Amino acid sequence: MSIYKDLKQECYEANMQLNALGLVVYTFGNVSAVDRKKQVFAIKPSGVPYEDLKPEDMVILDFDNNIIEGTLRPSSDTKTHAYLYKNWNDIGGIAHTHALYSVAWAQSQLDIPIFGTTHADHLTADIPCAPPMSDELIKGNYEHNTGIQILDCFEQKNLSHKEVEMVLIGNHGPFTWGKDAAKAVYNSKVLEVVAEMAYVTLQINPNAPRLKNSLIKKHYERKHGKNSYYGQ
Amino acid sequence: MSIYKDLKQECYEANMQLNALGLVVYTFGNVSAVDRKKQVFAIKPSGVPYEDLKPEDMVILDFDNNIIEGTLRPSSDTKTHAYLYKNWNDIGGIAHTHALYSVAWAQSQLDIPIFGTTHADHLTADIPCAPPMSDELIKGNYEHNTGIQILDCFEQKNLSHKEVEMVLIGNHGPFTWGKDAAKAVYNSKVLEVVAEMAYVTLQINPNAPRLKNSLIKKHYERKHGKNSYYGQ
Amino acid sequence: MSIYKDLKQECYEANMQLNALGLVVYTFGNVSAVDRKKQVFAIKPSGVPYEDLKPEDMVILDFDNNIIEGTLRPSSDTKTHAYLYKNWNDIGGIAHTHALYSVAWAQSQLDIPIFGTTHADHLTADIPCAPPMSDELIKGNYEHNTGIQILDCFEQKNLSHKEVEMVLIGNHGPFTWGKDAAKAVYNSKVLEVVAEMAYVTLQINPNAPRLKNSLIKKHYERKHGKNSYYGQ
Amino acid sequence: MSIYKDLKQECYEANMQLNALGLVVYTFGNVSAVDRKKQVFAIKPSGVPYEDLKPEDMVILDFDNNIIEGTLRPSSDTKTHAYLYKNWNDIGGIAHTHALYSVAWAQSQLDIPIFGTTHADHLTADIPCAPPMSDELIKGNYEHNTGIQILDCFEQKNLSHKEVEMVLIGNHGPFTWGKDAAKAVYNSKVLEVVAEMAYVTLQINPNAPRLKNSLIKKHYERKHGKNSYYGQ
Numbered sequence: 070m071s072i073y074k075d076l077k078q079e080c081y082e083a084n085m086q087l088n089a090l091g092l093v094v095y096t097f098g099n100v101s102a103v104d105r106k107k108q109v110f111a112i113k114p115s116g117v118p119y120e121d122l123k124p125e126d127m128v129i130l131d132f133d134n135n136i137i138e139g140t141l142r143p144s145s146d147t148k149t150h151a152y153l154y155k156n157w158n159d160i161g162g163i164a165h166t167h168a169l170y171s172v173a174w175a176q177s178q179l180d181i182p183i184f185g186t187t188h189a190d191h192l193t194a195d196i197p198c199a200p201p202m203s204d205e206l207i208k209g210n211y212e213h214n215t216g217i218q219i220l221d222c223f224e225q226k227n228l229s230h231k232e233v234e235m236v237l238i239g240n241h242g243p244f245t246w247g248k249d250a251a252k253a254v255y256n257s258k259v260l261e262v263v264a265e266m267a268y269v270t271l272q273i274n275p276n277a278p279r280l281k282n283s284l285i286k287k288h289y290e291r292k293h294g295k296n297s298y299y300g301q
Numbered sequence: 302m303s304i305y306k307d308l309k310q311e312c313y314e315a316n317m318q319l320n321a322l323g324l325v326v327y328t329f330g331n332v333s334a335v336d337r338k339k340q341v342f343a344i345k346p347s348g349v350p351y352e353d354l355k356p357e358d359m360v361i362l363d364f365d366n367n368i369i370e371g372t373l374r375p376s377s378d379t380k381t382h383a384y385l386y387k388n389w390n391d392i393g394g395i396a397h398t399h400a401l402y403s404v405a406w407a408q409s410q411l412d413i414p415i416f417g418t419t420h421a422d423h424l425t426a427d428i429p430c431a432p433p434m435s436d437e438l439i440k441g442n443y444e445h446n447t448g449i450q451i452l453d454c455f456e457q458k459n460l461s462h463k464e465v466e467m468v469l470i471g472n473h474g475p476f477t478w479g480k481d482a483a484k485a486v487y488n489s490k491v492l493e494v495v496a497e498m499a500y501v502t503l504q505i506n507p508n509a510p511r512l513k514n515s516l517i518k519k520h521y522e523r524k525h526g527k528n529s530y531y532g533q
Numbered sequence: 534m535s536i537y538k539d540l541k542q543e544c545y546e547a548n549m550q551l552n553a554l555g556l557v558v559y560t561f562g563n564v565s566a567v568d569r570k571k572q573v574f575a576i577k578p579s580g581v582p583y584e585d586l587k588p589e590d591m592v593i594l595d596f597d598n599n600i601i602e603g604t605l606r607p608s609s610d611t612k613t614h615a616y617l618y619k620n621w622n623d624i625g626g627i628a629h630t631h632a633l634y635s636v637a638w639a640q641s642q643l644d645i646p647i648f649g650t651t652h653a654d655h656l657t658a659d660i661p662c663a664p665p666m667s668d669e670l671i672k673g674n675y676e677h678n679t680g681i682q683i684l685d686c687f688e689q690k691n692l693s694h695k696e697v698e699m700v701l702i703g704n705h706g707p708f709t710w711g712k713d714a715a716k717a718v719y720n721s722k723v724l725e726v727v728a729e730m731a732y733v734t735l736q737i738n739p740n741a742p743r744l745k746n747s748l749i750k751k752h753y754e755r756k757h758g759k760n761s762y763y764g765q
Numbered sequence: 766m767s768i769y770k771d772l773k774q775e776c777y778e779a780n781m782q783l784n785a786l787g788l789v790v791y792t793f794g795n796v797s798a799v800d801r802k803k804q805v806f807a808i809k810p811s812g813v814p815y816e817d818l819k820p821e822d823m824v825i826l827d828f829d830n831n832i833i834e835g836t837l838r839p840s841s842d843t844k845t846h847a848y849l850y851k852n853w854n855d856i857g858g859i860a861h862t863h864a865l866y867s868v869a870w871a872q873s874q875l876d877i878p879i880f881g882t883t884h885a886d887h888l889t890a891d892i893p894c895a896p897p898m899s900d901e902l903i904k905g906n907y908e909h910n911t912g913i914q915i916l917d918c919f920e921q922k923n924l925s926h927k928e929v930e931m932v933l934i935g936n937h938g939p940f941t942w943g944k945d946a947a948k949a950v951y952n953s954k955v956l957e958v959v960a961e962m963a964y965v966t967l968q969i970n971p972n973a974p975r976l977k978n979s980l981i982k983k984h985y986e987r988k989h990g991k992n993s994y995y996g997q
Contacts, residue, residue, distance in 0.1 A: 094958050095951075097883065115488045172962050176880040177970035184408040187329065188398045198845045211983060238978055241882045255327075256989040262326050266404050268969055273500055274409035280472055283436040287443060416640040418705045419561065419631050487559075494558050498636050503734055506641035512704050515668040519675060648872040649936045651793065651863045720789075726790050730868050737964055738873035744936055747900040752905060 080111035083250035102250035114141035152216025162250030170264035189288035313497030315482035346373035384448025402496035547714035566714035614681025626714030634728035696728035779946035810837035848912025858946030866960035
């Protein structure tokens with residue numbers, strides 16, 4: 070029996086959850102889960118329909134993209150996952166979707182403004198949209214460089230990946246992460262919900278103001294202050 | 302056996318209905334039900350997924366937020382419910398959601414104009430949006446002060462909570478109420494339907510007129526006049 | 534056994550279909566079916582949830598709104614149905630909904646332009662929106678006068694109710710009809726689909742042109758010409 | 766037993782899939798499948814509800830629209846299918862729908878801009894919208910001429926039907942094709958998804974830029990370059 074059985078199971082369940090939440094059409098999405106002790110991660114294979122997917126189909130790779138176990142081809146976004154696991158050693162799972170409203174904001178190349186408390190209950194910053202990749206990076210190792218693009222974006226916007234567990238890749242779509250694969254999937258759903266709320270808000274009132282600073286601070290403290298009481 | 306068994310059951314069923322009506326994602330919503338004789342209310346516990354929720358999980362509190370019965374943490378919005386029960390002694394249930402179109406109007410910080418009869422069959426005023434809380438109130442007892450914010454809004458707009466059983470909290474989302482918890486949930490659904498209709502109406506015709514006064518009066522009388530015949 | 538059993542069954546099935554097609558929330562809709570020989574029609578009772586509805590609940594009335602058989606209160610829109618049956622002696626069923634996109638156009642007080650062949654396969658005119666009722670009519674027999682409002686609209690726009698089996702009542706919502714109750718329900722669904730298509734079309738291209746006359750004529754002839762071959 | 770049994774089965778399954786994917790209302794859509802050796806294709810009959818459809822109902826025709834086998838009337842769009850099979854001898858299946866967002870773009874008479882990688886993973890050009898048919902063609906053999914309209918559009922825009930497996934007919938809706946009927950249906954779903962993403966993108970940012978050329982080239986090469994690794 071595989072020593073990665075539990076990791077594959079976690080990864081499989083998170084991928085099935087992504088589908089159950091209505092975040093994917095066909096196979097346009099993938100989730101991975103990491104085992105920090107073994108220095109490997111499990112990821113969905115490429116192109117297998119969700120109804121045929123089985124836990125043992127998950128592919129095990131190390132952080133340099135070497136396949137450790139598995140006979141199927143790993144997701145075409147695998148190198149992006151590997152890059153994030155290698156550079157952010159405190160995340161436990163990553164999810165990627167082409168969900169409608171997240172993609173529409175990514176194609177709009179705009180950060181999602183923090184318009185309300187649904188957003189502020191999860192993060193107290195605008196959801197960042199990384200600008201399209203430079204032509205030089207595009208010519209290179211594309212999916213690996215998507216990882217670079219994400220880290221560059223967080224550096225330039227001075228964001229912490231512990232506080233902001235989601236990003237939009239301009240022209241592409243969202244990546245989300247968290248302490249485990251289930252949390253990464255949860256964040257993909259939250260992002261999609263917040264993206265749709267912000268979209269409708271702007272249609273109703275193109276001049277809708279961002280949440281005011283006192284409310285942003287309050288929500289940050291509800292979660293992080295010494296008397297924090299929310300979301301625990 | 303708990304003396305609050307029936308109250309918990311009413312509260313449980315109303316919460317499950319909120320979910321069945323598609324008004325909540327994850328646990329972003331809550332309903333409470335009051336027992337005026339016993340001077341307590343039941344409310345959904347915080348963070349328990351709907352598929353795991355049981356009637357006995359409901360938490361019983363008095364109107365000063367003291368837990369009377371229950372081992373789980375009550376919803377983080379509990380103080381808002383308590384404040385409304387304490388000040389409006391004729392309401393029997395309260396519902397709160399983060400439903401998409403209701404939230405989008407709340408984030409837009411605009412009242413929902415009365416555009417048609419679907420709206421007028423339920424209330425003959427614009428659906429009020431309370432402006433964001435003052436910085437002073439934010440610093441204080443946040444969820445308690447949300448109750449103050451609602452009563453202030455009704456006072457300033459000269460509205461009766463018996464006629465208008467719903468409100469939007471700017472930047473946050475809707476609260477609705479009614480004679481019992483089921484009616485509060487019904488009002489949450491009506492609000493969401495009317496909010497979406499008003500949104501699409503404005504996209505088609507940004508200059509769509511409000512319902513004219515003669516029609517507003519007619520609908521008011523169908524419900525309240527001495528020969529009332531609607532909705533009974 | 535009731536001599537209206539078959540009529541009630543037809544009416545019941547059409548009402549259940551209205552719900553199954555996603556055109557109603559709660560009880561916001563109704564369908565009737567007529568028996569021209571017996572000079573009566575069957576209509577849904579008021580306020581009964583769809584899951585509790587039974588064929589024998591349908592109320593039988595004559596065209597002057599006298600209840601012939603039935604113990605429940607007929608739909609509050611009954612007088613509108615009666616007026617249409619009395620004045621258009623070749624229709625067999627009528628449906629009324631508060632479906633989202635149909636209502637949004639009605640609230641916008643705009644005809645739905647004929648933008649494409651989905652529309653033209655069913656009618657070759659804009660879908661008419663009757664302007665809001667005059668203040669004088671509102672003060673009178675409201676639901677009866679909604680029938681007058683519909684006929685006035687068709688006269689002023691020079692439309693035939695045989696060609697155009699649907700109308701929007703400004704500020705209210707759609708009425709549709711047809712050779713029987715099932716066809717009336719079918720037309721309610723077609724109207725909702727066409728209303729949503731026209732809405733999205735205008736969002737993408739606010740200057741989208743109406744279908745050109747040669748195409749309108751072609752579609753009319755496909756259905757009505759001597760070599761008609763469509764929709765039969 | 767029919768010598769076309771397998772062809773009818775393929776065609777039936779693709780039509781049922783079109784419905785299962787939510788791309789059709791009532792009977793507003795059709796799929797065909799071709800047998801190049803026998804020089805015939807199977808297509809859905811006209812007007813039969815999906816719940817009643819059976820594999821043996823599929824109609825077999827040659828490329829000149831002669832019915833070879835079948836007792837039901839073939840889809841009213843049959844001549845368009847025949848024309849495409851006759852002129853593009855390397856396609857194996859064709860699908861036609863009146864899906865919402867595809868139709869809305871067709872009614873808008875605009876090509877769908879390539880805004881992101883969901884689009885670029887499938888085709889690296891804007892999705893073409895054929896302008897409305899000339900009045901002369903409309904007067905003639907309408908459905909046959911729709912085929913001419915499609916080929917004219919591809920010639921004028923200098924597109925390859927092997928690269929771009931989809932088209933919008935102005936004022937009408939989408940046609941898609943592929944190596945078999947299942948792939949044609951897949952392309953109808955991809956088109957609908959991409960059409961909705963582009964619609965929402967433009968609502969959020971009316972000035973959203975097309976995908977830059979370096980990214981378009983990269984995605985083309987991922988699929989077609991000598992080291993292609995995507996979608997295989």
